[in-house]
Each structure stands twice: as C-alpha cells, then as structure tokens.
Amino acid sequence: MKALLRWIGYSAIISLSFQIPLYAQDVPIVRYAQLRVDSGGVHSRVMAANTIKKPDVVADNTLNAADFDEDSYLQRIADLDVYGKKHDARPVVDLLKSNQLKAVTADKKRSHKFYYHMANIFARLRMYSLAMKCYFKTLPVGEDVNTHLIDSAAWDTTYITERKPAFTLAALQRDTSVTGLLTINHVDEQILADSNNYQYTSREVKSPTTQLANIIDPFDDGKKASAYALLIHISQPVSGKRKIFVKLSKVGHTFITLIKYNTDSTSVSRSFGFYPKKDHFLSATPLFPTTGSVFKNDEQHDWDETVGKFISERRFKRILRVIKQYDMKNYNLNKNNCTDFGLSLASTAGISILYTNGSWPLGRGNNPASAGQSVLEGKVLNMDNKYGLFICNDIVK
Template sequence: MIRRYWLIAIIILQLTNTEAFAQLLPNIEIIHALKESDKYIANGKSHQALVQLHQVLQTKETVTDQGILSHLYNNLAIVLARYNNFTAAMACFYKAGSIDTKYKFTKRGKRILSFFSTTDNYQNKIKEDIVNDEILELMVQDQINQKELERTEEFESEKIESESIVEAFLDQKEATHYALALLIKQPIPGQKNTNTGLGEVGHSFISLIKYNKDQSAVSKTFGFYPEEGQLIPVNPVLPTANSVIKDDAFHTWDQLLGKFVTKEQFEKILEYIDHNIANEYHLSDYNCSDFALTIAQLSNIQIDNTVGNWPLGKGDNPGYIGQSILGGNYFNLDTKTKEGLFTCSNNLFTKTKK
C-alpha cells in the first residue's frame, strides 16, 4: 500500500515538476502511517500503534503540515495513556496543543477516544517545550520494549504512606508545568451502573505530574480506599471505615480526563491532600470518587451528573462519573468550555448506555 502512495506521488511529481509538491512527498507516507495507527488505536492494539507512531516521530523533521504533527502527538497521548504512562501522555497532549492547527477528536461509534481543542488565549499560556522530542522518543522506545506492560490483568494496588505523595513533589527543582489526570474504572465499562450486582463498585483515582525545567518529572498515581481487614467489609449497612491511600500506578481504567493546571491550583491540590488524605472513608459521603472529584474541582474541572443511587445509599460513584466523561458532560472552568481538556477511553468494545 505504501509503495502505491509513493508511485502515485512520483508520477504526479514528474508531471508537475514543482518544488512545492516535492516537499509533500515525505508527508504522504507519514499520513498513511498515522491512518494505520488510527486503526490500531480503534481496535485496542496499543503496541502496534506505538511502533507505528515511533517511526513517525523519528521522521517528524520532514513534516511540513502542522496538522500532521498535531495528529501524531494526539495519537501518542492516547496510546501512552493506555500504557498508564500519564507523564508522557500529558506531555504529548501538551505538544499537540502547542500546534496552531487543531486535531480535535476521533470517535468509534458514540465513544470519544480523545478530545483536544485550544483557543488563542489558552495557546498563549503554553509556549515552552514541556518535554523535548529526544527524551520523548526515548520514553516511547522504552515503552515499546516493555511489551509486558500491555496487559489486561489487574495488578493489586499496594498501600503507601500518605505523606509520600506531597513529599515527592517537594524535590527542590524548578517546575515549568503541572498536570492532573482523573481516572475512572467503571463497574461495567460504558454503562451507568453503581455496581455490578456482585459487589464490584469500580474506582476513581488521580495522577499528579510535575514537569521540571531540567526535563525531569515527578508523578504520583494514587487512590482513596477503605482500610482492609475489618471483620465486616464496608457495605451500605456499615458504610464507614478508616481510610488508606494506595499506589494506583498500574490500576486499570476506562475513562480519563486530564488538564494542565497552574502552580496555584497544584499547590491547592497538595494542600488539600495534606489535610484530608486521612479522612474517614464513607461509602455514601466520602468515598474514592468524592476524594478524586474534589481534586478535579480544585483544578477547575467541572463534571456533571456524578451522583447515583444504590440500596440504602447514594453518592458520587465511578459508574456515573465515567459515563459523564464518556458523554462529554464536563467543562474546563478556566476556559468556560471543554478547551484545554484531554479525554481518552480505554475500553472500546462495550456499548455506550445512558
């Protein structure tokens, strides 16, 4: 197929003999490669997509169309997010946003795979390069080499000391950017259910990222849980428990909503975590979703319709939050629109239900 594109291009070049068309020749194969990566992404073939995108990244200097670059970085953001590499994913989203030509979104059926858009005012705030392409290329290559990370099985999240989250970001390095990702594992992917009927209620968790001037980064992905080991686990009749924080770096997810935040917003998030991370867990009043949504709200992210009912209780829950993200019921309060937000679905093979 690629040879056919080249043959057509060469024939046209011979007929036109224009320098302008000669500059388009490298783009033809790249466009084809990006379309192939679109297919891999739509079918959940992350490794194949990443290999294809890595090849394009290595030849990006030949690209003359800014829309192609935006497409490249947007696709990289989707795939790297599915590998739970949120540091690289948000960096790629940022790079796509730094390009004037906007690559807005791709869909599979009713499901939005990713959304990106910026206004000129938002654009002016993100001029610096967040991660240079040499480092990004190494990150992508490293991800390709770790095939085992493309998995379907769930890794058990382990308890961590709550103080370690805030302390990790006090690295005495000058920051250039801050980012947040809200991650949702629905009880039933693509459906507004508060539980599976078998006790599975899903999970909401957060990834925080600090990008430093020296091109290093600090990232923590974590969630709020009820403490285990109780004689009777948390349930609607006995809804309270002591809380713990767990490392969710390898936790699976269905919906992601990400945003770059200001230094002031990031500091408010750290302050909130520092003062509230040891709160008592309550199934209806303060669960993993309440914890994660509060952090999202401190980032000026608004998500509508997050409360659902269950026997003997109701409250914020992953099923409703995930469905709101999937349905586009969210806003960036900084821009008064969806602009500046990155969304991505990790489960493509379920029917979307309201």
C-alpha cells in the same frame, strides 16, 4: 427467646450483605498490561456510549521507507489509537523510529492529528506524562484561546527566565524554558526504549497501599517546574454503562494522576486513589458505610475514561493541601468515597463532571459508574477556561 431473635437478626444482616456490594470501592481487582515505565494520562474526544466501536488493530505496523508517505504513516499511527485495554507499546516505538516522523510533524494539519493520536495512545499505555506532552501540542494558538489559558497552561512567573512572563499559550510555545514539555526528549526516548519489554498479562493484580509521603514528597525534588498537570481516571463496573455495581464487589474506582514537569526535561508522576481501610468484614458496605481510609498506588490501574488539564502552580499546591486533608479523613461509602476524592481534586483543578450521583441498597452518593458515563456523554466542564480539557476513553464494548 431473646437469644433466638438475636440469632435470626444477625443471620438476616449477613444474608443481606451478600445481596449488595460488600467491598464498595475497596481493593479493586484490575487487569493490566505490565509496563516497566513511570506512570503518568488522556485525550480530547467525547463520544456517546452507544456509538463506541472497537476498531480492528492493524497487524503489520512496520513501514518500508522506500514506499510510504506522510499520509500512510499518519494512518498507521491512527490505526494504533484503539479501544480495548490490551495495548502494545512495541509497534508505537517502531513507528516513532521511522524517518517519516519529522515530515509528519512539520505539516501543521498532520502534526495536530499525529499528536492527537499519540496523546490517546500514550494515555492508554499509562505513559501519562508523554500523553499530556502530546496533548499540549494539539492546543490551538490564537488570541481568543490565549485569553482562556491564563490559569490552566500558564507557569508561575518566578519560573520564567529573563523575567519574561508566559501568560499566553503562544508565549509558552516560544519560551525555551518549556522545551522539555513541547518535545519528546531523550528521557522520553529511554522510556519508549524500555517499553520493548512490554508484556500483556491477564492476571489479576491489586493496587498496593502507599503512604502520603510517597505521593507528596517526590514533587519536592528541588528542581524548577515548567508545568503541572492533573488527570482524573474512572473505571466503571460495566464499561460504558451507568450500572453502579455488579454482583458482590465490582463497583469501579476513581483515581488521580499528578504530574510535575521540570525545566531539565525530567518529570515526576504519581497515580493514586482513596480507599477504605477495613476495620471488619462489613466495613465500607451499605450496612457499615464508615471506616478508616488509606491511599493506594494506582499507577497500573485500569480505567475507562480520563479527563486531564494543565494547571498553574497555585492550583497544584492547593491540590496537595487537599490530599493532606484526606489523609486524616475517614472513608464513607455514601459521602466520602474514592469518587468524592477524585471529584474534589478535579474540582480544585477546574474540572467539573456533572451527574455523578446514584443510589444503591441502603445508600446513595457519587460513584464511578455515573461519573464515567457523564464523561462519555460529554457532561464535563472546564470551569475556568474555554479550552484545555484532555479527554480519552478506553472502554470495552
């Protein structure tokens, strides 16, 4: 009789496990466009989820130099700033080769719009370092703004030449040590040139496992830094909804991108997430929420919402310490999952996303569905500055 009861009990547990997410925030299957570039970000636009519409993509993205003006060029760029995941770098490259680029960026108003759209476009192409460069160019210059940018966009004084501290945005834009950050340089042009090899594929790809050293060590490249940036990316189970899970295992994912810009115009970018290391079949499920942990390379991972900002060297080093601490922590579905990891690093950078908690069978905690929807609803705070958050969406209706 005891054996029969034990068999019935085990059968009930197995049956229950098939009614709830089995691999919560584990090895997410993602669809992405293959890019032969270094990963790298996102832009300042918060929209209500029910107002999002996917614009039509303009088929002909080439321009005849003899019959276009600055406004038509800018409109072509705007037409490429669309939702939908299937983004193509080739028409962007064609437009950037146009001789109209200088004319557009010479005008202050048009320049702001141009860099706004380009930040969104590069973010969706997973060229995060380029996205944040363009975002920087959209930041307003003024005494009131400079007051609030002391810790987010300021560089450590030890990296400023001729003992000139760059504690204001205006000073940063004038200082020659950040020229590489403010312009699309020859290194970026090579990345864009390589983008001609871009091919979209619908095949499913898993993020590969990576070691802590592969995340941390590349930033110690012996080069002087001119700037640092962090971005948090959120992939919802259902794009644009607070639906915490779908079917058995589609639960979304949250991950981070860190960027270091060097004074020689090079940059280092790493995108990574915190995952469960499954000890057995039911590890990291509501039945057995705690298991080992592992980092994975998410440089090609899909996302629905992204929030980023420039940070000081002090915050950057603090973030690296937090990452090292997570390397020694277990994964727990309810209180130490991928979203907890992402929110912890974002908080260290001064980004706070509100209302990220939700419940599921036998548990509750922070999750991608709630966090992503809060970003869409504008429930994001810059904790130490009035300005400086880059927010971009790439949701599917």
